[in-house]
Amino acid sequence: MKMRYAIIGTGAVGGYFGGRLAHDGHDVHFLLHSDYDHVLRHGLQVFSCNGDFHLQHPNAYSSTADMPQADVVLVALKSVNEALLKTLLPPLLKPDTLVVLIQNGIGLEQDVQQWFPKLHLAAGIAFIYSSKTQAGVVSHVGYGRLNIADYSCPDPQRIVQLVADLNAAGVEAHRVEYAEARWKKSVWNMPFNGLTVVLNTQTDKLLQNSVTEHLIREMMQEVIGAAQHLGVQRIDPSYAEQMLEMTKAMVPYSPSMKLDYDFHRPMEIHYLYTRPIQLAAEAGFPMPRLQMLEQQLKFLEASTALSL
């Protein structure tokens, strides 16, 4: 059985992964917002380090009310708009639809599950360097992995097939364990997203300076400590060193929060910082450095809003 896909948020992430599936011949339906008219006329263009492609007539929609029900929904919205899912998702859902949240942070699946108690949910953990460079144009310049972690899907076969579809479409994908995957991604996301904003810099400069390299190591240990405190076993202090080495080998990188701040878009502070810090605090584990970073980001966001 071929699965029908719905892509909620056709940007740098949703446009790339959904585009790969469509380019491989899958039945993919894209929700667009500001780019809807452009994509209707000109299609979706993906420039990719793994090979460019163009979708001449993608199934494009401006409302989920017009879209068919799907077997798999890939959600690639910014998490600042998470509550939109309350109205976006229902038209797409069959009883066994799998919804995959390809978003960053902690607490996303918990909230969506509360809004839709019977929903079959998974987390999508993306490692990709891509951006939407103009209307209908996605530029994918590095990496491109998408790991899938079951959260509340009673049918493991659905996830197996999604992973197989992705790999067949040229996207490296693996099944991973939910809490471990979400927290491991946070070990990288929490220090680098906020610090590049507050210090107006990129990953390479933070690691070339031994003082901020040390700060990042301390922050990573706060995340690892929180995860361990919350019962995530398969993550240990040495993971910080792996992440530091991996980042040093990367091209100079502006995390998504840095791009959001520079372009005066709201930052994903809630799920990237507030929720994990709250969870850790409730479990008796303080994260003073990351809490201070959260406080600094909230100040900057409030200042930016004032200047708009």
Next chain:
Amino acid sequence: MKMRYAIIGTGAVGGYFGGRLAHDGHDVHFLLHSDYDHVLRHGLQVFSCNGDFHLQHPNAYSSTADMPQADVVLVALKSVNEALLKTLLPPLLKPDTLVVLIQNGIGLEQDVQQWFPKLHLAAGIAFIYSSKTQAGVVSHVGYGRLNIADYSCPDPQRIVQLVADLNAAGVEAHRVEYAEARWKKSVWNMPFNGLTVVLNTQTDKLLQNSVTEHLIREMMQEVIGAAQHLGVQRIDPSYAEQMLEMTKAMVPYSPSMKLDYDFHRPMEIHYLYTRPIQLAAEAGFPMPRLQMLEQQLKFLEASTALSL
């Protein structure tokens, strides 16, 4: 007996306090650097909310080697130049000369005492809003208190007379207890100096936002905790609330470190942050938020140096 004064650093602070003493008829000798020629020709102008005055022919010098020995030396250099005192002070010193360090931070007297083991030292704790607006011109716009704390002066009368001279010259001055005064000043200095730099803002905006107000309260408690851990008894958590209320009543204020950073001058990170954080750590008291602020400041200073 009238005391002879030497002023090391005739800027916003030294120019004001030394100027008041000279204006009141005291024998005051000023060390100048970039403003030497201008002050020789045009004198020293002080615009002050407590009354303007002009010194037509102040005793101005470009080297302490040309200055007479003094009874009291007021040091108002930026502490980034502290090691200059090794060569600046000796020509001014008699066996009983009192050297007063009107500077911000923790560890200043300890270092100078190590360089001059027999020196009679005091701390000057200034509460003043002033700036050098151009060569030979000091603009004093608010406050103006100068408290004096004995550090290693065997003659209490010398400090009594200094305090009396200051008050007679129109400068509110009091004798205060050394460790308590230095740490109390740090309760204000440590949060506000660094945060206004990192978040590119002023005191009022930090306190109008409840998130950063909370962060500042947490930082103040770190300083108070460190002081208590180091045996400074007369400082308790309620002092943070006093400082917050005092700051809310102030005009919007850019602390000296913010001005230094904006004008690409080196920041007083060492004595304002590194030393108190080290002292507290050695006593087993961590200051994670202020250490993170120190780390952020060091990154910004290194980045600025690169851009010069």
